[in-house]
Amino acid sequence: MYDELIESGDLPLARKSVLPGTGFFLPDTLEEDLEDQQTEAALEGAEAAVIADPDADGLACVALIREAYGDVQNIPEPDEAEESDADAQSEPVADATDDADAENVLPAGEADAPLEEPEPTPHTVALVPASPHDVEDALARVAEYGDEGIDLFVCDLAPDRYEYVADELAAALETADRIAWYDHHQWGDDVAAAVREAGVDLVVGDSDEECSADVVYRSLEYDFDPLYEELAAVTRDHDLWLREDPRSDDLADYAYWTDPAEYVEVVREYGVDLPDWVTEYIAERRVEKEALIEQAVGRAELREIGGYTVGITYGRCSQNEVAEAMREQGADASVIVKPAGSASIRGTDEFDRCHEVAGKVNGGGHPKAAGCKPDIYDDMLDYANHWTTRGAVTKRVILDAFRDVVEEADEDAESDAGDN
Incomplete structure (x- = not known):
């Protein structure tokens, strides 16, 4: 090459x-x-x-x-x-x-x-x-x-x-x-x-x-x-x-x-x-x-998941500044997917389960700051698709993890309420 x-x-x-x-x-x-x-x-x-x-x-x-x-x-x-x-x-x-x-x-x-x-x-x-x-x-x-x-x-x-x-x-x-x-x-x-x-x-x-x-x-x-x-x-x-x-x-x-x-x-x-x-x-x-921060912020989208607003974007950038920009746009949590396949997840006072989300997709970290790299890349064709679709598959996998975490939290809350 x-x-x-x-x-x-x-x-x-x-x-x-x-x-x-x-x-x-x-x-x-x-x-x-x-x-x-x-x-x-x-x-x-x-x-x-x-x-x-x-x-x-x-x-x-x-x-x-x-x-x-x-x-x-x-x-x-x-x-x-x-x-x-x-x-x-x-x-x-x-x-x-x-x-x-x-x-x-x-x-x-x-x-x-x-x-x-x-x-x-x-x-x-x-x-x-x-x-x-x-x-x-x-x-x-x-x-x-x-x-x-x-x-x-x-x-x-x-x-x-x-x-x-x-x-x-x-x-x-x-x-x-x-x-x-x-x-x-x-x-x-x-x-x-x-x-x-x-x-x-x-x-x-x-x-x-x-x-x-x-x-x-x-x-x-x-x-x-x-x-x-x-x-x-x-x-x-x-x-x-x-x-x-x-x-x-x-x-x-x-x-x-x-x-x-x-x-x-x-x-x-x-x-x-x-x-x-x-x-x-x-x-x-x-x-x-x-x-490069501006490039990533310009691609940002907001999704509603279980009462939370999740911002998600793609790009080679400094994740903290990009997450802060999405927070200012109304995001309770933010996901920045990187070209190498990894992703950074940032939370706020409204959402503090980032490490749980990351844990479902081959990662970990803190309640309000975590990272992961989903195990979804089998060959270079998968990476080529990742670059040309701006991380579409990775975004979907991580958003699914958000849904799972939110649903589990709701079930735990209902269970605690029932016990009380």
Whole structure:
């Protein structure tokens, strides 16, 4: 396949909005081999490892743990950072995910530059990026490449079922001296119990009150500088979609657009008040981001389901801003279907069962913010239909899940009323 067929940098926005990024078209085996090499390099001589979602919340956890271990800081110079980013991402990426999505890290289909070089300087605390869909692979890599007796942290990730990670977690426990798991997502009681019984120190925060960085901040026995307390607070502002501090959007976008290693070291040096060279970079990238948001909002439709108004749209975009636009149009909940096949689900005070909807279509998350990727794509023809119909099948499947959740809630309410 010619490179120009999968590179979307020069496409008109209207076309770029409906197609996945370059990473979608790369074979899994190629990506897995490179991830093996990167993880092996990162873990060489490391005292600890952090498996984390590489969004702002997960990376804040890495920053906190590195600080607690006294890890060296590799602060990029502005010129070096710009050159590194130009090499890593040859075209703009106009989305910013957050840890409420089931895809947590950017799905391969959304990434324009999914293959990044290993961190330039070895760290005492190695970063191993992962998503909820491949946390078991990250655990297996630490088990294979980590030094005997390494400390292992898993942050901002929640397995839907224990059996998904059981074997890999057991292998990691044989290599690691201890495993601590810090998160704030919705955990099933049986999954949490099984993880703890395996020998893991699991701490799960209230998903309505804390982000994962909050959990790490209060769980580590370390006297952090106030810079890190503020980092956790501002990260929480975006992660829980409070939007009371404008700096939180900067953190979220920067974490998405730059290399994870760079983000960690920059926030360790500067905290939440990012330097001018970073804010200028963010401003440049937001021009296209806003244009793609407009494309997705323009496709939005409102559907009535069981007394709720559900907004639904399709596009390569920043889901939170698009969901907010649909809320302003009257939506009690919003669905943003992505070209890669995944979808983000956002709720409001009127609808707080997003995680239940996502759970019915291969996903999970929070009551008011969740993500999923319906298991409906058998071959490339299904994806071709997905792009040309602007996600018609995915929309139908998720709207059906909404109907099921609303009907079940109504039945539960009637049952409770009868009992009373």
